[in-house]
Amino acid sequence: MNAESGGTQLLLLLLLARKGEVPTMSEAIMSSQMETAPFDPRFPNQNQTKYCYQSYVDFHRCQKLKGEEYEPCQYFKKVFRSVCPNAWVEKWDEQLENGSFPSKI
Amino acid sequence: MTSSHGFHPYHLVDMSPWPLTGSISAMMLTTGLIKWFHQYNMNLLILSIFAILLTMYQWWRDITREGTFQGLHTSVVIKGLRWGMILFIASEVLFFFSFFWAFFHSSLAPTIEIGMNWPPYGIQPFNPFQIPLLNTTILLSSGATVTWAHHAIMEANHTQAIQSLGLTILLGFYFTLLQAFEYIEAPFTIADSVFGSTFFVATGFHGLHVIIGTSFLLICFLRMFFCHFSSNHHVGFEAAAWYWHFVDVVWLFLYVFIYWWGG
Numbered sequence: 001m002n003a004e005s006g007g008t009q010l011l012l013l014l015l016l017a018r019k020g021e022v023p024t025m026s027e028a029i030m031s032s033q034m035e036t037a038p039f040d041p042r043f044p045n046q047n048q049t050k051y052c053y054q055s056y057v058d059f060h061r062c063q064k065l066k067g068e069e070y071e072p073c074q075y076f077k078k079v080f081r082s083v084c085p086n087a088w089v090e091k092w093d094e095q096l097e098n099g100s101f102p103s104k105i
Numbered sequence: 106m107t108s109s110h111g112f113h114p115y116h117l118v119d120m121s122p123w124p125l126t127g128s129i130s131a132m133m134l135t136t137g138l139i140k141w142f143h144q145y146n147m148n149l150l151i152l153s154i155f156a157i158l159l160t161m162y163q164w165w166r167d168i169t170r171e172g173t174f175q176g177l178h179t180s181v182v183i184k185g186l187r188w189g190m191i192l193f194i195a196s197e198v199l200f201f202f203s204f205f206w207a208f209f210h211s212s213l214a215p216t217i218e219i220g221m222n223w224p225p226y227g228i229q230p231f232n233p234f235q236i237p238l239l240n241t242t243i244l245l246s247s248g249a250t251v252t253w254a255h256h257a258i259m260e261a262n263h264t265q266a267i268q269s270l271g272l273t274i275l276l277g278f279y280f281t282l283l284q285a286f287e288y289i290e291a292p293f294t295i296a297d298s299v300f301g302s303t304f305f306v307a308t309g310f311h312g313l314h315v316i317i318g319t320s321f322l323l324i325c326f327l328r329m330f331f332c333h334f335s336s337n338h339h340v341g342f343e344a345a346a347w348y349w350h351f352v353d354v355v356w357l358f359l360y361v362f363i364y365w366w367g368g
Contacts, residue, residue, distance in 0.1 A: 053217040102220035102227075 037079040052084040056092055060105045114181040116171070123164035130156035165324075172340070173333045183340050190344045194351050197314070201355050204307040205362065211299045212367055223367065225298045230368035236287050237364040240280050241356065247276035248353045251322070251346050258329075261336040270326050273349070277319035284312050307363055311355055318352045321345040 043051035059076035066073060080089065095101040130153050137150030172178035178186065212223040219225035231237060250273040257266035288305075295305040325342045328334060334342055 049217055050221060053221065057220075102218065102225060103222070104220075104226055 037082045048083050052080055052088070055080040056084060056089065057103050057105070060096070064105055114179040116177045116179070116182045118171075121164070121167065123160050123167070126156065127160045127164065130160055169328070169333065169341075173328075178338075178340065183338075186340055186344070190347060194347060197351060201307070201310070201358075204303065204310065205358065208303040208307060208363060208367065211303055219298055219300070224300050228298060228300045229292045230300070230304075231287065231291070231364060233360070233364040233368050236283050237360055240283055241360050243276050243280045243283070244353045244356050247273045247280070248350060250276065251349050255342070255346055258334055258339050258342060259336050263329075263332075266329055266334075267326070270322065270329060274319055274322050274326060277315060277322065277349075281312065281315055281319065284308070284315075304363060304367075308359060311352070311359055314352050314355070318345070318349045321348055 037051070037055075040051055043054070055076045059073055059080060062070070062073035062076055092101060096105070133149060133153035134157060137147070137153045141147050141150045215221050215223045215225070224230050250269045254266050254269040254273060257263075257269055293301045293304075295301050295309075322345050325334075325345045328341060
């Protein structure tokens with residue numbers, strides 16, 4: 001789910017609230033969070049390892065370029081959070097910290 | 106046609122201890138390597154290398170006696186020797202094929218462990234237009250001089266044969282010297298990622314083959330000095346020249362794909 005579609009959903013919620021049809025909490029969770037990374041034609045194979053890695057790299061490059069407050073960078077984080085095993089992300093965070101991460105950020 | 110046993114052109118070999126000493130020392134070599142790797146002790150390795158060198162010297166000395174002095178290498182035998190050399194070089198091609206396979210496997214779709222980049226982030230490869238290009242011209246020139254030597258032999262021009270073969274050996278030695286310099290100056294090692302592994306295994310085995318080829322040519326040089334070669338019978342030299350061309354061609358592939366494209 002990217003920032004734009006998040007905004008659209010917020011608008012939808014507001015419209016529903018005006019009509020007095022406010023969704024329940026569980027419905028809100030279902031509609032806004034039960035979403036996985038979309039298909040990316042750069043990574044057409046069943047093995048999505050490179051999609052995961054590229055999204056992790058893109059997130060950090062995006063933040064470096066645009067600053068940590070720049071909301072659209074969160075899209076990449078959502079993707080790698082969804083696709084990558086947590087252990088890999090932890091390992092890469094450590095590598096970034098000690099300067100042994102194998103890509104240029 | 107002459108042979109050791111009557112009216113046929115085949116060479117029925119005499120009893121020889123060298124296959125046995127060769128096998129035993131080859132087994133000792135592998136065992137000695139393992140002993141070295143595990144116990145940091147090189148005594149069995151050194152002993153086996155000594156035994157192999159002794160076997161090689163005496164076996165090939167016997168072959169020279171049979172072929173050059175006893176006339177046992179008839180045209181039919183020579184045909185077999187040529188086929189043997191062709192099949193040996195074919196097997197060497199497959200040997201290097203496996204290293205190129207490893208290289209292309211690692212470089213065409215680099216894994217996330219090396220940042221999906223080739224060369225991997227942090228590796229500084231050699232500039233292919235410096236020493237590697239010089240080495241390309243050296244090996245290509247040595248291919249020309251070894252052909253010059255072949256023609257000199259066929260025309261029974263002993264002086265030019267000695268000069269051109271000597272020049273070939275010097276070029277081979279110069280190549281090895283430059284590669285050694287390059288290895289010493291290298292900013293990465295065999296332990297630095299799959300780049301270092303594929304690079305040094307492929308170029309290292311090529312370097313070993315250059316040393317073997319130079320030794321082969323050096324033996325031909327000495328045999329030429331002792332007049333073992335005639336204008337129409339010089340199989341040992343031909344085999345050495347084939348081998349040298351093979352080493353040359355492997356280098357061209359190494360240069361184009363590993364040094365140039367892969368750097």
